[in-house]
Amino acid sequence: MSPTLASPPLPSSSPAEKLSLAVVAAGLLALVLALTDGELGRRQTWFYAALALVSGGTLAWSWVKYGGHPAGVQQNNLWLRASTGRGAVAWVTGLVLTGFYVVLYWYSGNDGQGNFGPLNNLVHALDGFSQWLRARPADQWFLYGTFYTLAILLMGGRAIWKYRHSRYQVVRTASVMFFQLGFAYIIPGLLQFFQQPEFYFSYFWPLKYDYLFPGTVTSLVQNGGLGVFMVFWGAVMSLVATPVLTYFFGKRWYCSWVCGCGGLAETAGDPYRHLSDKSRTAWRWEVRLIYTILGIIIVLTALLWVHFATGNTLLGEAGTVAAQWYGFAIGAVFSGVIGVGFYPLMGSRVWCRFGCPMAAYLGLLQKHFSRFRISTNGAQCISCGNCSNVCEMGIDVQQYAQRGEPIIRASCVGCGMCSTACPRGVLNLENGPKEGRYQGSQLIHADSLRILS
Template sequence: MPALTAYSDQPLAHPTPDTPAAERLWLALVALGLLALAVTAAAPAGLREPAFWLGLALLSAGALGWSWWKFGRDAGGVRHDYLWARASTSRGAVAWVTGVALTGFYVVLYWWPEYLENLIRPLDGLSQLLRRRPADQWFLYGTFYTLAVLLMGGRALLKYRHSPYQRVRTASVMFFQLGFAWLLPGVLLALQQPEFYFTYFWPLKYDYLFPGGVQALLQNGHLGAFMVGWGLIMSFVATPVLTYFFGKRWYCSWVCGCGGLAETAGDPYRHLSDKRREAWRYEVSIVYTVLGFIIVTTALLWLNTRLGGALLGRLSDEFSRTYGFVVGALFSGVVGVGFYPLLGSRVWCRYGCPMAAYLGLLQKHFSRFRITTNGGQCISCGNCSNVCEMGIDVKQYAQRGEPIIRAACVGCGLCSTACPRGVLNLENGPREGRYQPSQLIRAESLRILD
């Protein structure tokens, strides 16, 4: 009788295929580009600029060429082949190295930017052209961020070109990142105006409605007043109205830069999102705590301002600095992006973003948006759950034929795109019928048990 072997030691029924030589060539260009950028960080002054631009050129050419080789030669579609077998997408060695590198970059960017001088200085010419001032670490970050969205957006356009919804949605996040998050703020600086991001507003861009932020904007005349008004209207008027009609997808999947990076650069890791009920409990407890903290902080700062500092004194600055460090830098940057290869692409959006929490409450209780399901057609393949980056086990809803109305859902539509049977559909219907009777009974039962 043959000896029993542990399941983990068994070979895959279909072993991971070898990477073709042509694909390796494109990936080698990406690796050489990253190597050139690493060399730039320690290169002497005469070599750093050629090495920097050579690195970006090789990286861009390799990424676009690889995207075309991988997704552009065959029919478009959602492919799950070997995601859990490759070291880069299954929390293997490659994923850990990538995560450590991303995390390290963010840590240096936020707290030791002097070590990035060799990467910053080659951008002086571009910064002078766009902003009329030398580059700094935030211009470097914005340039890298935008390049990542554009390059990986090209990958998404090739991969999902069979879906009109995905094409338009991807083009939208690329447009808003390039035009409104990179070009427009730079042009405003060149015109001696405040560096303002029209696609970010309270509670995500919290300081735009802090007393100090409002006062700084109002010092810039009519344009500053317009910016303050824009922030107020977008936060408290446009956001509820647009969410009522379209759900939170109008922002999280079409406009927001955080979501744009997650949907493009983070797409290879979307299946890593934790779908356990315990993860959902952590999500609810953390994200609404963050929202509550920024609401309380904003209210206290304004009250302190009205009282001439008598309420908090110097503590008012500590409140904003604490939030900026813990949430604005550590959570949204270091963890939110650095942990893509380990925890999935929407860690920040799911667990920490106050804007996502705000939009989620509106979507859950007031919106017309829902994802309808046809349980009779579901074959339980699990493709929908696998691509959900927000940790929703979509298959459970599809099997029961129940509409999906979840505060976390960002309406990316990949569950519908991945479904081979057309079971899932994104709809903006009347509020009547959002819940089926079976779902109402189950929800009421759970409420009583809780």
């Protein structure tokens, strides 16, 4: 009988790490108390105490964990930890996240009397802040937006500490934090404060699919000049700016610098990026699903406009029902429940990889029309596997690096983590001439714009 090799023991956390994590745990306990306390004053106290404790504890832990150690991508023991190796902690985290999304989407709607079901206490704890920002009481979506934005900001701080040696990663992380806080949280709230339509300037069709639906367009236009500008902004960004920006910079300009879905994946989802399935089977499912969803939303949008042009007689109620089912299956179940709830089990870009129609649209442009590529130098590759391990989109980067082939994949979001993790400088993100784009790095034109990470 051959002896079995036992896994080396995990290094113990320092007292400072344990203290900061205890502060986070106290914050989560305070959140539970806010959820269950029936007295408004105490509930608000517990709620804001929870936000303060979780925020302070997370930032302190990030500083202790990464600030006190040499800079660099540290992937030690990821598969051995219960939290990042699909262990018990990961399953519990996944169940909690999934349960939260289920409750949020289907059990926390306003009953007409200001009751938001299981999340009622947390929603009303935000009434004062919501009145200040939006001039209206909070609802379940304002609660969700607050949690979502806070997660990106706090875990973005962690990512900046962790990758502080890479200017590219620091600037990219700061960018998604800025767009989420400003364009997806503050500006929509201020628009409501001034009695204008809620609008997210950082989301475009086909991701924000209803922004080019005839009903949404008509409603916005009826709101006057600002509404007309919103329609113009959405159409131009979706149909003109997106192809142009993708031609020059690849899909990274949006997926890794602007998009809130990508922002959450790159910050809160960073501990799980190595979990992405890199098998051929996963790639086949990726292609089948994401382009099917893109095709569905294109056809649905076109049919709704034909229906609108024929005086709403072509489809009857079928168009509305189809849009509702798309919103339920794709906008709620896929992007929310699965896309975020499954972070600890399937990696951080499940939605972006398998379901996002915007990623599919950008990916087609990137693969066939863009100047963007990741060049490789096979002679320097030592086959350490760091690049493949950090790829959240399921690309086996090492295979390209070993052969010295440029990486031109529709799924690549240009996060640059493969380049950041490479100890030999084998991988470089480039925007260069399209000529010779598919050739090895030794033939790439010298005048390519190289962005080192």
